Amino acid sequence: MRVPLLDLGRQYAGIKPEIDAAVTRVVESQHFVLGPAVARFEEELAAYCGVGFAVGVSSGTDALIASLMAVGIGPGDEVITTPFTFFATAGAIARLGAKPVFVDIDPADFNIDASFIDRAITPRTKAIIPVHLFGQLCDIEPIVELTAKRGIPVIEDAAQAIGASGGARRAGTSGVAGCLSFFPSKNLGAFGDAGAVLTNDDGFFRKLKILRTHGAEPKYFHGVIGGNFRLDAIQAAVLSVKLGRLEAWTDARRRNAQAYRRLLAGVRGVVLPKEKPGFRHIYNQFVIRSARRDELMKHLKDAGVGTEVYYPLPLHMQECFAYLGYAPGSMPEAEKAAREVLALPIYPELTTEEIEYVAAEIKVWADDVARD
Ligand SMILES: Cc1ncc(COP(=O)(O)O)c(C=O)c1O
Known part of the structure; x- marks a missing residue:
C-alpha cells in the first residue's frame, strides 16, 4: 500500500464544483487583487477565529514581517522566539535587521518553554514571537502575563494552528497580532501562497492595512514604507469555500x-x-x-x-x-x-x-x- 504524507487531490475532489465556481466568479469579475472576495474572506476568518479583525496578506511569512513592521521592529531590536520552528519565524526578524533571540523548547509539546523567557529579556527586547507548533497552542498564558507587565508586544506565529485553542485562549488572539499561513499543506490551504494577520487592536489593524499596500495612505502618498503584502482574490475565494469545511x-x-x-x-x-x-x-x-x-x-x-x-x-x-x-x-x-x-x-x-x-x-x- 502507498500512503503519501499528504494528498491534496482527495480534498479537491470532494469540493471541486464549489471551488471551481468560486474561482470562475473571480475570473469573470476580473478583480484579482484585494477587492470584495478578499473583504468577504477577512470577515469570515475573523468570525471563525473569534477576533475583531483579519487582514489578508500574501503569505504567512509576510504576515510576520508586516506585523513586526507594524510594531516598529528594526535594527538593534531583539525579538525572542523558539529555535524549533519553520525558518520564516526567525527569518522575518532578521530581515528587518533585528536580532532573533532563541529560547529552548519544552519537550512535552515542542513549543517555547515559557519559564525560560524571563531571563532572555533585555532592555532591547521589543517583541516576542511564540509559535504554536504542529497545531497545539504553546503555554501562552504566562507569556501574555510576563510581556504585558513589561509592555512587550506578542506576535503569535499561528501559521500551523488555525482553530487551535487552550482553555479560553484561541490561536492567534492573545497578542497584538496572530499570523496565519494558508500555504497549501496547512489545515486551511490556498491554491498558492497566502496568509493573514488577526488582531483585536484597532490602531494596529489600520497600520497593517496601510503597510500591506506599500504604506500608501491615501493612494500614492507614503507616510511610511510598507510592502506588497496583498492577498489575491482567487486565493481568498478558494479559502472562503474551504473555511466552511x-x-x-x-x-x-x-x-x-x-x-x-x-x-x-x-x-x-x-x-x-x-x-x-x-x-x-x-x-x-x-x-x-x-x-x-x-x-x-x-x-x-x-x-x-x-x-x-x-x-x-x-x-x-x-x-x-x-x-x-x-x-x-x-x-x-x-x-x-x-x-x-x-x-x-x-x-x-x-x-x-x-x-x-x-x-x-x-x-x-x-x-x-x-x-x-
Ligand atoms: C511556523 C510557521 N511560521 C511561518 C510560516 C510561513 O508561512 P508561509 O509559508 O505562508 O510564508 C510557516 C509555514 O510555512 C510556518 O509553519
Missing part, C-alpha cells in the same frame, strides 16, 4: 490522531505526541519521536509510507545565523527534538485502512528493533 476537517484530523494513539499505544521505541489537557490540538502535523528516527523513516519509506522531519536543524544552528554565536548544545531540547521527530500522514481524508497500515508498519519495525 475546516471544522469537519479538523475533527477528522483529531479522529485520525486518536486512531494512531489507540493503535500505537505501548509500542516500544516510539513516543506519541502529547495533547495537553484542555487543549484542542488541530494536528497540522502528527509528530512522533524515536531515538532511532532515521531507521524508522527508512522502514516506512520502503513500506510506501510518506513521512517528513520537521525540522532537521534548529534555527540557532543554521549557517545563516552563525553570526548570532549560539554553540551546539546551547538549546538541548530543540537539538534532541531535531534528531528524533517524525511526522506521519494525518490529513482528514486518510482511510481507516491506511492508518492501520501505517501503525502496523511501525509495529513491524518496533518488533524488529526489539529482537536486535
